[in-house]
Amino acid sequence: MQTILYARVSAADQTIAHQRKQAEAAGFKIDAVVADEGVSGVSTVLAERAQGRRLFDMLRASDVLVVRWVDRLGRNYANVTETIREFMRRGVIVRTVINAMTFDGSTTDPVQMAVRDALIAFMAATAQAQAEATKEAQRAGIDHAKGRDDAYLGRKPSYNRAQFDSVVSMLDMGEAVQAVAKATNLSRGTIYRIRDSRGEAEAALARWGA
Structure with a gap:
């Protein structure tokens, strides 16, 4: 075995x-x-x-x-x-x-x-739903950025695409914020922001081309 x-x-x-x-x-x-x-x-x-x-x-x-x-x-x-x-x-x-x-x-x-x-x-089903939600949020972020005349990107996210995907996956699976922060090398504050405003967190990545 x-x-x-x-x-x-x-x-x-x-x-x-x-x-x-x-x-x-x-x-x-x-x-x-x-x-x-x-x-x-x-x-x-x-x-x-x-x-x-x-x-x-x-x-x-x-x-x-x-x-x-x-x-x-x-x-x-x-x-x-x-x-x-x-x-x-x-x-x-x-x-x-x-x-x-x-x-x-x-x-x-x-x-x-x-x-x-x-x-x-x-x-x-959860795996597919997560993928579809991520894709939709990314499209929304890109559309939002394109629709702004001043092309204001906001502050660059402190996380990358891979970290964001890992955070979302672990949170959806019930992992504690502290455990997610340790696994992804991100601050707990960042994990809380992604958890509480996932759509905006995803849109921020999209605005910065991630």
């Missing part, structure tokens, strides 16, 4: 090392890391990514696939749910760092199966 961490980073300022550090801090003993860099989870499904394809060849029954959260597998509801189910059909256990979720296809209890499948559906 092996434990493989799959990491996906879609921007240069995200790091695979950080995702591994989070996994190990959560108690996972990682045997190998498979990672795709510069890949969007919205437009590219797991099976079409260079390293994502390797997972389907590497993983065997009783192996454990670790991901920071299900959005590392993708941002499309139908694809994420089918991907997790395919791994479970192969006997692979899928576990998440955030919220410590475990998706195991070996259970035969109908109630446990129903709860498991409902969680998969909910988390996949």
Whole structure:
């Protein structure tokens, strides 16, 4: 049995090392890391990514696939749910760092199966909803900036796109502000501003071209 961490980073300022550090801090003993860099989870499904394809060849029954959260597998509801189910059909256990979720296809209890499948559906739907909300807020910010004659950008955000996405994801998963601040190297004040005015925080990034 092996434990493989799959990491996906879609921007240069995200790091695979950080995702591994989070996994190990959560108690996972990682045997190998498979990672795709510069890949969007919205437009590219797991099976079409260079390293994502390797997972389907590497993983065997009783192996454990670790991901920071299900959005590392993708941002499309139908694809994420089918991907997790395919791994479970192969006997692979899928576990998440955030919220410590475990998706195991070996259970035969109908109630446990129903709860498991409902969680998969909910988390996949949340991943897609987050991606769509981020895209919409970005469009709104760009439109707002373009519509202003003085092209006033406001103060440059103290966070980048990768940090913003991580903050939003962790907050939506119920992480405490202090934990989010530590994980993203941002101040608690910044986390509170993103939490309380997410749309404006996203718009500020868009105005600065992030």
